[in-house]
Amino acid sequence: MSREWPLWEIFIRGQHGMSHRHVGSLHAPDAETAIRNARDVYTRRNEGVSIWVVEASQITASSPSDKGPLYEPSESKVYRHPTFFDIPDEVGHM
C-alpha cells in the first residue's frame, strides 16, 4: 500500500453558466482536503466559482493507440457539422 497521497484531477468553473474545465492535478489525502488544496493552488487569482475534484484513479481514459478507429472515421463527414444554419445574433453564446 502506497503511503503517498492519491492524485486528484481538478476541475474549475470560471463563471456561472460555463462548464467546469480541467485545470491540473494535485495530491491530497481525501476529497475535502483536495478541494481546499485546489482552492489554494488554482483559485488564488480569482479564477473560479466552483471546484470539482475527482480521484485520478477513478478516471477511465481512452487509449491513445485506439485513436485511428475512434476518431478518424468522423474526419470525412462534414454533413455532421451544423454549419448550414444561420444563427441569429440574439441567441448569443452557444
Added chain:
Amino acid sequence: MAEVMEKTALFEFLCRMGDNTLILGHRVSEWCGHAPVLEEDIALANTALDLIGQTQLWLEYAAEVEGKGRSADDLAFLRDVWDFRNVLMLELPNGDFGQTLMRQFLFDAWQVVMLGHLVRSSDTRVSEIAEKASKEVAYHLDRSRGTVIGLGDGTEESNARMQAALERLWPYVGEMFASDETDAAMLAAGVAPDPASLRAEFDAIVLPALAEATLTVPEGDFAHKGGRDGGMHTEHLGHILCTMQWLQRAYPGAKW
C-alpha cells in the same frame, strides 16, 4: 480627556490586532519553500499573505488614530520589541509542521470569534476591516481545523506530534482571553468585546475538534503572558524583528 484616553486605548487595541497578524504572518511565511508538500507550501504562503494584508489594514488605521504622521510600514518596521502587542504564542518558533498548524488552528479559532464580534463594532473602520478579514479567516480555520483533525487522528507518529504541539501551545492560549483597562475602554465605547467574554465561543470551536483529533487537552489553566501588553515578550520576538526589519534599519526608507 476622555477622548484622549479613548484614542490611546484604540491605538493600543489596533496594534494588538495588527501585531498578532503581522507576527504570525511572518512566522508562517518562514515555511515558504520548506513545507512538507507543494500543496501545503502554497496554502501556507496564501495564509501568510492574508495575514500580512490584514496587518496593513489594522496598522494603517492604528497609524491614523495615533496621528503622529507614522505609516503602517513605520509601525511594522521601525518599532522595537517593547512596542509590539502580539500575544506570545504567535512569536514562538514554528517547531514542526504539526506545531505550526496547531498554533494556526488555535489562533484561527480565536480570530473567527473575535472578528465575529468586531463586524458589529461601533467603529465603522473596525467593522469594515473585520468584515473583510472574517472571510479569509473562516477559510483559514476550515483548513487548519481539517489538518489538525487529520494529523491528530492519523498515524501514531502524527498523533504524538500533534499532542506534543498541543501541550507546548496550550499554556499560551489563555493570553488571548486576558483583559485589561484597554479592553474595558474598548468595551465601554462599543468598539470591541472583552476578550475574556469570548472563551466559551472559542471552546465550542476548539474542544470538539481536538476531541475528533483524538487529542487530550492538557489540564490546568496556567497562562504565559506579557505579549499583548508588551510587558515581557519572549526572546524570540527580537530575532523575528531582526530578520523582518533589518532592511529598513540598514537602508532607511528603501523602496522597491
